[in-house]
Amino acid sequence: MSDHEKAVLVAEGLQKAYGPRSALRGLTFTLRAGRLLGFLGPNGAGKTTSIRILTTIMEPDSGHFTVDGISHKHPDQIRRRIGVLPESFGLPKQMTGIEYLTYFGQLYGRSKSDAKSVGMELLEEVGLHKRARSLVSTYSHGMRQRIGIARALVNDPVVVFLDEPTIGLDPRGQQELLGLVQQVAEERAAGVILCSHLLSEVESVCDDVVILSSGEIVASGTVSDVIGKTEQNVMRIRVPAESLEEAQRELEAIPAVRKVAAASGMPGWIRVELDDAASEDHQINNRVLETLLRAEIPILSFEPEGGRLQDVFLQLTSGGIR
Amino acid sequence: MSGSDARAAVPRASPVWRIVFWRELRDLWIGGKALNMILLYTILLGIYAYLFASNSELNLLPQNEVVLEIVKASIAVGGFICLTIGADSFSGERERSTLESLLLTPISRREIVVGKFLAAVSPWAVAALVAVPYWITLAKGDAILGPTAVEGIVLGTLLAIAFAGVGMLVSVWCNSNKTSMLISLGLFVLLIFLSEFGPTDRGAQLEVASDYLQWVNPLAAVSRVLSATAMNHAPLHSLWIWIATPVLFPLVTLTLLFALAGPGLRLNAGSDRIWTPT
Numbered sequence: 001m002s003d004h005e006k007a008v009l010v011a012e013g014l015q016k017a018y019g020p021r022s023a024l025r026g027l028t029f030t031l032r033a034g035r036l037l038g039f040l041g042p043n044g045a046g047k048t049t050s051i052r053i054l055t056t057i058m059e060p061d062s063g064h065f066t067v068d069g070i071s072h073k074h075p076d077q078i079r080r081r082i083g084v085l086p087e088s089f090g091l092p093k094q095m096t097g098i099e100y101l102t103y104f105g106q107l108y109g110r111s112k113s114d115a116k117s118v119g120m121e122l123l124e125e126v127g128l129h130k131r132a133r134s135l136v137s138t139y140s141h142g143m144r145q146r147i148g149i150a151r152a153l154v155n156d157p158v159v160v161f162l163d164e165p166t167i168g169l170d171p172r173g174q175q176e177l178l179g180l181v182q183q184v185a186e187e188r189a190a191g192v193i194l195c196s197h198l199l200s201e202v203e204s205v206c207d208d209v210v211i212l213s214s215g216e217i218v219a220s221g222t223v224s225d226v227i228g229k230t231e232q233n234v235m236r237i238r239v240p241a242e243s244l245e246e247a248q249r250e251l252e253a254i255p256a257v258r259k260v261a262a263a264s265g266m267p268g269w270i271r272v273e274l275d276d277a278a279s280e281d282h283q284i285n286n287r288v289l290e291t292l293l294r295a296e297i298p299i300l301s302f303e304p305e306g307g308r309l310q311d312v313f314l315q316l317t318s319g320g321i322r
Numbered sequence: 323m324s325g326s327d328a329r330a331a332v333p334r335a336s337p338v339w340r341i342v343f344w345r346e347l348r349d350l351w352i353g354g355k356a357l358n359m360i361l362l363y364t365i366l367l368g369i370y371a372y373l374f375a376s377n378s379e380l381n382l383l384p385q386n387e388v389v390l391e392i393v394k395a396s397i398a399v400g401g402f403i404c405l406t407i408g409a410d411s412f413s414g415e416r417e418r419s420t421l422e423s424l425l426l427t428p429i430s431r432r433e434i435v436v437g438k439f440l441a442a443v444s445p446w447a448v449a450a451l452v453a454v455p456y457w458i459t460l461a462k463g464d465a466i467l468g469p470t471a472v473e474g475i476v477l478g479t480l481l482a483i484a485f486a487g488v489g490m491l492v493s494v495w496c497n498s499n500k501t502s503m504l505i506s507l508g509l510f511v512l513l514i515f516l517s518e519f520g521p522t523d524r525g526a527q528l529e530v531a532s533d534y535l536q537w538v539n540p541l542a543a544v545s546r547v548l549s550a551t552a553m554n555h556a557p558l559h560s561l562w563i564w565i566a567t568p569v570l571f572p573l574v575t576l577t578l579l580f581a582l583a584g585p586g587l588r589l590n591a592g593s594d595r596i597w598t599p600t
Contacts (some may be wrong), residue, residue, distance in 0.1 A: 090419035
């Protein structure tokens with residue numbers, strides 16, 4: 001088995017309750033080396049609880065997990081093998097970037113000189129080498145996230161947890177940071193867990209995805225597999241506002257169409273639900289569009305619902321498809 | 323050796339508590355928190371000394387009593403500084419969101435506590451150094467200075483250790499720095515207040531109760547020891563019962579801190595039952 005196929009994190013049946021409230025109900029998934037796994041879920045779904053358990057900050061009530069083959073019963077050994085960027089983390093006011101990384105390097109058992117040279121390499125890797133001797137309190141938000149990632153890599157981890165790393169960053173900052181995250185997974189052959197609310201970024205950079213809802217996994221697998229699990233027999237079509245009624249009439253006349261309605265929250269869009277049998281018909285989308293074209297109704301836009309991670313997320317986390 | 327083997331076998335360069343200690347020390351002194359407190363302490367001691375030297379009523383006090391009062395004040399304020407720094411140690415890190423990163427490292431909780439504790443006691447060493455010139459000035463060559471200064475430094479060290487420990491214990495169990503500070507300050511004010519209930523002549527029963535209150539109160543017990551030796555030249559062995567309190571106080575505090583609170587140090591104070599949905 002190559003390094004890239006090796007399971008670096010295996011979680012089985014993890015459960016956690018806060019008093020009578022169950023926060024996590026049987027979390028089971030595997031992360032392989034060099035893979036980027038998106039960890040998704042609405043607020044209160046159990047993401048932070050999961051991350052805190054997997055990073056040994058909390059103990060599970062039941063179930064178990066291993067990191068690089070080490071059981072969760074040895075948290076100190078697991079901590080040697082993981083790197084974590086918590087959602088909110090503070091930085092000391094009186095330290096420079098290199099001092100900060102040197103300090104954490106030493107906490108992981110490196111000598112001061114070794115920790116310093118590793119720190120410089122990491123600052124170079126995250127693009128902060130020019131600010132190595134600036135106080136971290138003077139860093140911008142993006143730079144703080146970068147040094148947080150550098151700190152998470154100081155022990156050359158096999159699993160990296162990044163909790164909302166792009167939150168509060170401008171689009172360019174988000175793009176650059178995601179590039180860095182991909183680089184970490186690829187070049188270091190580390191398994192990376194990326195918690196994020198930005199579904200488009202997860203879809204664009206992650207290999208695998210786990211979607212949590214109410215403490216349970218509602219979908220997991222590769223991003224394309226998960227997207228493929230949702231309803232494919234719904235489509236959205238955008239037509240000019242003056243043609244909406246006519247378009248609805250034309251579409252309702254198609255035998256394979258079950259329901260036609262204005263798409264909620266999307267002015268100018270029509271939501272077309274097809275019969276279950278229509279999912280077998282690969283030409284159905286073409287026939288629906290053909291009907292509109294024959295009626296000389298301009299089609300401004302068209303997209304299958306469920307074709308994006310955001311659709312899957314919304315469906316699954318609202319108690320839809322399991 | 324594979325990457326993960328190397329990771330597991332990394333030899334420690336120096337004891338972790340020492341790394342944490344130096345970092346905390348730096349934060350305290352370069353960050354200015356301890357330095358500011360010591361500056362205030364110096365000013366306070368200066369005012370105290372000036373009053374003793376210039377006030378005509380206080381000037382009538384015998385020299386040994388003047389020395390006694392300034393030594394007692396130095397010990398109380400020095401202990402208070404250690405208490406407040408201890409009280410900020412974990413709740414402050416929780417508030418600044420820096421504790422999680424520390425807890426995610428493979429070092430033991432106890433080592434973190436040891437490093438922070440030693441740093442929290444450090445202001446006492448500086449406070450004692452700052453106080454000695456004042457003591458010497460006010461003693462005006464009185465022979466009582468030597469023994470009182472030695473006793474003051476030893477007993478003050480014991481109290482500083484204990485107060486830093488109490489502050490840290492409170493801090494381990496508080497999520498908010500404000501709560502931690504208020505509890506610590508409340509405890510300190512209570513001890514100061516109770517130490518004012520000195521020997522009474524209002525009957526034997528009240529005297530026993532008062533003595534007991536004085537004995538369980540480390541500040542009062544230290545005051546009693548210092549007063550007895552400075553004013554009455556009492557030999558130390560006759561005061562063993564009063565010396566026991568400042569000796570037992572840090573022992574109990576440190577046992578609780580290192581054996582109980584330290585290993586149980588968590589991201590959220592107390593337990594992980596607190597649920598903070600994201």
